[in-house]
Amino acid sequence: MTIHSAQPVLDVRHLSTHIGTRAGTVKAVDDVSFSVRPGEIMGLVGESGSGKSMTAYSLMRLLDALAKVVAGSVLLNGRDLLQASEEAMRQLRGNDIAMIFQDPMMTLNPVLRIDTQMIEAVRAHEDVSVAVARAMARETLARVGIASPDERLLAYPHQFSGGMRQRVAIAIALLNKPDLIVCDEPTTALDVTIQGQILYEMQTLCRESGTALIWITHDLSVVAGLADTVAVMYAGRIVESGSVQDVLRSPRHPYTHGLIASSPSNNRRGEALKQIPGATPSLLNLPSGCAFRTRCERATEICASDPPFEAIDGRTLRCFHPIVDAGGAHG
Amino acid sequence: MTAFLLRRLIQSIVVLIAMSLLVFIALHAIGNPIDILLSPDADQAERARTISAFGLDQPLWQQYFYFAKQALHGDLGRSFSFGTPALQLIAERLPATLELAIAAILIAIVLGVPLGLWAGLRPHGIAGKSIMTISILGFSLPTFWVGMMLIMLFAVHLGWLPSGGRGETASLFGVQVSFLTWDGLRHLLLPAFNLALFNIALVIRLTRAGAQEALLQDYVRFARAKGLRPARIVGVHVLKNILIPVITVVALQFGSIIAFAIVTESIFAWPGMGKLIIDSVRVLDRPVIVAYLMLTAILFVAINLVTDLLYAALDPRVRLTDAKG
Amino acid sequence: MEETITLLAQETTHAPPESPLQRFLRNYLASRIALCGSVLLIAIVLAAIFAPWLAPQNPYDLSQVDILDARLPPGAQASANASMNNAHGSMTYLLGTDEQGRDMLSAILYGLRISVTVGVASTIVALAIGLVLGLIAGYAGGRVDAFIMRIADLQLAFPPILVALILLALMGPGIGKIIVALIAVQWAYYARTARGAALVERQKEYIEAARGLGLSSLRIAFRHLLPNCLPPVIAIAALQIASAISLEATLSFLGLGLPVTEPSLGLLIANGFEYLLSGRYWISLFPGIALVVTVVAINLVADQLRDVLNPRLQTQ
Amino acid sequence: MAERAIPESETPLLALRDVSKRFVKPADAIDRVARAFGAGKPAEVVHAVDRVSLDIRRGEVVGLVGESGCGKSTLGRMAVGLHTLSSGTRQWQGDDIDAMPAARQRALRLAMQMIFQDPYASLNPRLRVDAIVGEAPVAHGLVPRAQRSDYVAELLQRVGLDPALARRFPHQFSGGQRARIGIARALAVKPELLVCDEAVAALDVSIQAQVLNLFMRLRDELDLTYLFISHDLGVVRHIADRVVIMYLGRIVESAPADELFAHPNHPYTIGLLASAPTLEVKKIAFQPVAGEMPSPLHPPSGCHFHPRCPHAMPRCRVEQPLLKEVAPQHFSACHLNDS
Amino acid sequence: ADLKIALAADVSSLDPHYLNIAPNVAFASHLFDALVNVDADGHLVPGLAVSWKPIDATTWEFKLRHGVKFHDGSPFTADDVIFSLDRPATLTRSPGPFTSYTKQIVAKQIVDPYTVRLKTATPYGPLALDMSAIFIVSKKAAEHATTDDFNSGRALIGTGPLKFVSFRRGERIVLKRNDDYWGEKAEWDKVTFRIITSAAPRLAALLAGDVDVIEAVPTADIARLKTDPRFHVEQKISWRTIFWHLDQLDRPSPYITDKSGKPLAANPLRDPRVRAAISMAIDRRALVDRTMEGQAVPASNIVAPGILGYNAALPVEKYDPQGAKKLLADAGYPDGFAITLHGPSDRYINDRQIVQTVAQFLNHVGISASVETLPLSVYFGKARTGAFSMSLLGWGTLAADFGLRTLLGTPDPAIGWGSWNWGRYSNPQMDKLVHASLASVDQQARDTYAQQAMAVALRDHAVIPLHYQYATWAMRKGLRYTARTDEFTFAHQFHADAPMQKASALK
């Protein structure tokens, strides 16, 4: 399924984003590199606060005033987004690179009708008549599985259920046939059955249109079913990335390993779960070197210095003591 | 909807009854209007005769019941000092006050929303900070003082605008209004601005707070992610969401604007209800006070109603029956 | 058990204990403008409290005031006659005198005292009444709620000026009475706000948890609900103090405020108002400036309070 | 920790019999007048829980699973007495709770405690940890005031928190620690039954495991019984002895956990299990359940699931299927079982 | 030419018989005449009656003016007079009726169309004065008219120098010249009255050129206006005397205590020495110069100079704080006492300040005086019941016997005496003199009696007069006004002194 040959649509190199807060500088994204090829689905996994959303906002240049990209480059089809002018970036957003957010309740403007919100998205990029734009909107709504789209176009967001709203948001993202869609936990707030439907549909749509996806989630099992490649973030850094099979079947970073091992489905029923000790550290006072070392069984003194970001066997890894042969996480 | 209207109706009737009762008791306790209005040359017998001619010598509850009976027939009595039906008096003055209040609200919105937006979008700029500082003055300066300053500056020193009064009016659907004539408009400007001052500050603050909050919302981020132009994001997505609280609050302010018109009207010699009511309180002209309160209470209820309707019109999420009752 | 131990060790080193008060202060003091406002406000309050010691004259003691010194411009010297009456001997009227010959500086200091007392006292009592009623309404709901809120509506439908007008006409002038009038005018705002907050807080799980623990309603309402409903109410209260001071000034202007011999700032302005056009600016201007500075300081503090107390803007 | 066998015959610790919960928008006088005149809307009734019977035996962990809005929380609140019952009865070891003397009811109220989902909203932000945990036992006289801090320290220790943190406020804790405080608060009144409403849903994956382990440890140490509400099938499968599946206010299936995951019977259960993503790397190949859950304001007739059911028959539209034992201890409410 | 005048008080009704308050009366004078008019000095001059005289002790005869036309062109006759005199009594729903001026008349007789006789029950001297208060309306226009008809202008037909054009209540009234007026015709084609009740804005309107004339100029601004070349100020001592009523009832006075706040056994104000002491403690010069900014003159009577019954022999009380202290000591109050002075707010010029200044003076002689000012709505009602110890009142009248009867006559509802005797002063000697004065149809005798009564009352210190205030008008340069003692603003008595010059100056 993965298309290794093509040029990446998106190539992120050494991206760092810092947030200046009262309490100090937060390195929300720290030296993050990855790439996505056309039609490929990349899962970006990590726990709350690990910098997933910040990475996405950095790509889209949608950061808040306090946050700044301090280093790195984001190449979309070879063009560095971070160098583009604000207007050029605006034209790219929604047109070449689209984004969907987590909370379907909040992403649609509650006081504007669906058709307004869809038509404006078309007309922001293409000089077409309202009628044409409406036709496109209707067609796209139908594609994401919304029944009687004509009627639904006239509705307000609150008249939809959560799942439907997320479909509308997906439809808006698809409107201008972008090359890449960044999805920031779009199904986290939804029920399992609805999530199942949306995952299935997204997969189909991408396959049909060749759109690449970045799927942000904290749920490894979603990635397992959906993505081609996966990158695992911890405290602002990607600690491990590679194809889904490789990473999930034989995680090599102790954190990835810990995560997979602590999943109930990898444990015997009723027995104590394997757990990663400690809590996710605050980004404000990270331990030096490897941020995971205080929770890591394998940590040694060397971990106090920054581990290199290495490519080994078709995956990348940021660890001094990778698990060489885990023999699968299923203990 | 019917139930909603019915509820409002019953509530307002209760409010009206309670209000008229309170006024009756209060004014009775304050004093006797005849003592103020009666000519100094009148003797005790004349005083007694006059008091009984107005029924003021009767027990209060009898006076109230008489009033209530008449009120049910739409008669709120005649003003003591004007000798004119109180309702007619109020009705004569109502348009002037309403016009002033509406003008004030429009000024507040027209000036307040853009300034507030500006301050909200650029909270750290010099302009934004100055706007906020000046808006504090709007809250803190006493209306009467500012009014006098405005007169001194624009009427006395610069001579640009008249110092007070209502000026020429034109008839609109049988109601005399100022804003249709140039002269009337000139007369309207200063008092309306004076009355608007507090509300400009309020709208600036509401708008700024709203803008800052809206900017944090995902829908704004989503709009940016769609590649919309900033003008559209601010002008449509942000503004429409801000307008909901702004319009609601401002509409609810309408009541207090009318109340504070008392001060503005006496400074600018604006012939509205406010001046009438303060004169009436001075001479304990009960029918006028009662009629005024009734009217403002009805107005208040109506404004609440309109606000709810507006709210529903602006905010699709609100259904009427859900509105606070 | 060992997993918990490691966890604890880390946490203790990371977050030093900080009480809400400390956190509040830290957030509060973060803004320079608010800091200025607070310093100003403290200075004003101190000036008000220590007015009798700071003021060169007791402007409320008519035997110290001399009509022969009426309307002297700033910097004028007191006449011999007036100095004789004055406890401090000969004096200079730094800010001039008013139409009774009161030293404006003293009058402003004393007036500040009254204005601040009126503003603060009326606000505190109105807040207490409104808070309790609002909490009861919000927590009890149903008929109690409807009853309390209808009374509040009634109150809100009365134009505040008229209420104060009628009450003052009824009771006569006096600080206590003007405070009562202002309380009557204000309590409903607090009741509404407190009820709104109570309705929101009541939904929260910690209230449900308290119910689940079998705690009494009274305890839940006042120990759990009340402290959490306080911030929005306090934020509007701070603003309301300013507006109470303004309202008192307006009432004084309408001739319905305080006793004329004990002028508040508002009454000083209202008295001096007549002299605006005749060039004797100091009678109205200086108290005007004092009022504006006071109200601005309160507003600055109130704004910052509102920002800091607003849970949505609160930093962790 | 070994699997334990729960004797079936024993009287359940808590039994809910035919309980229902209807939420009605309260109609005031004016609404009633309006309605009498034919204006106004009919009262809006939400059947959040519709004639549900549930037995929880001592020492058992019952998992309650279902989609958002299906009535899980409502049922949990009814179990601990935070919601009154619209109909039905609640029995504690066979005795009807509502018929008990008030004092006993109060005591029982403490015997059943709830652990909430949101680790932020469920702790009073203005109280210190020792007050949060220690208030109720002192108020109820379980612990003398003087011994409060010792008691709190002991509880904090038990849930894995440093007693030195007792003077802190909730905002100074991480999500996982807050969850522990919530648990300590519940344990403070010595409950026998804990209703955990999505108690780990808000936690990070790595923390979730810690808290789940804590639950299991406490169960052994304190001999607790759990009603464990969750939408995460993986979690429920891991912790529960018996799993109950709810759909739109009704129980559609109930079975011992192994049995349920191995042989789901109800079409909804089957769809649900298929929808749940797993760590196995395999592409999603189909939409397991089509459509969305209908609004509880206007539930479908007959079997609530029929509009989404791939096997729906005409009968499903009119007749409500009842729970039937399809295997030992395995109940399911589906007409397919009749054919 | 047009004239714009800012009035300080609202005209509440255009019906000249509805409510007897100054603004209404002043306004009605433009449209209507009375039988007897009052000139600028407060003297009675022929109005619609060219002459009047008593023909016996209880009968007055009025000769009416010939050739007078109402605004609608109909002629003025005795019928109109009788109708107008009858009308006040028919307006039973008036809160301030004009019947005080008609109640003495027991019979009216038309001798011929231009002669009217009015009979009183007892000899009654001030009848002509009473007649100056009743406006003559057209019987034809007013016979079936209601007050509302007057307000709408329909019945507003008089003989006055100006005619009605329009009325916007509370805002403005427009009048135009009556070209057929029997007397001196108004100089203005059109007169606009604007109601601007607040003093500062009223002045601002003049400064801004929005109006030509303002009445009731605040004392604070008079000095400046006088020196401003753009404006002109006219002044006259007003008929209004400002004085203190003193509680003289035989019981502890409600607002007097000893200095520690304990009630006193007796009412010190009953002691004439205490009253005199209070009067001597007041520095009227300073009061007038400072508090009134020179816009008043110290008073010795309770009527203004020039008014019938004014006793020029009475001196203004000399300021003598030492003497006051001594008198107090003599009266048994060497340490003074505590008293609250009451006054209205915003009724008389600078009333609040006056009360405070007097309190200052009292403090300086050891009486600790505090101040309470009340809105009018409360003040009069309370004062009437004798609720205050010392209360400020301003009184304007054109005859001293009238004033003394009402203010200081021994209260007696049966004959209508002492209705404003708040302090319940009572002196049979004074009562007798006032009686004699009122019963004198001979105006000379009347004046003498009244002066004697005045002397009796003031020697008793029955009240403590403070000052006569100035009535002040300010107008743009080029206008002249004969200032009136009754404080009325009459548009038709404004004159342009050099219209040509002004027109050219504008170019």
Ligand SMILES: Nc1ncnc2c1ncn2[C@@H]1O[C@H](COP(=O)(O)OP(=O)(O)OP(=O)(O)O)[C@@H](O)[C@H]1O
């Ligand atoms: N405006 C901000 N100010 C300060 N810190 C911020 C801000 N926004 C985000 N952060 C911090 O940046 C880090 C990364 O945040 P981000 O939102 O990218 O996390 P995430 O991985 O998306 O988490 P989640 O799963 O909760 O969405 C977090 O530690 C967060 O606390």
Ligand SMILES: Nc1ncnc2c1ncn2[C@@H]1O[C@H](COP(=O)(O)OP(=O)(O)OP(=O)(O)O)[C@@H](O)[C@H]1O
């Ligand atoms: N207090 C209430 N008033 C009215 N309706 C309510 C109330 N509480 C719950 N409901 C309704 O009852 C139904 C069941 O709610 P409940 O909270 O029990 O669902 P749930 O299964 O816990 O959902 P979730 O997974 O989202 O927590 C929902 O439709 C909800 O809207």
Ligand SMILES: [Mg+2]
């Ligand atoms: Mg995120």
Ligand SMILES: [Mg+2]
């Ligand atoms: Mg729930």
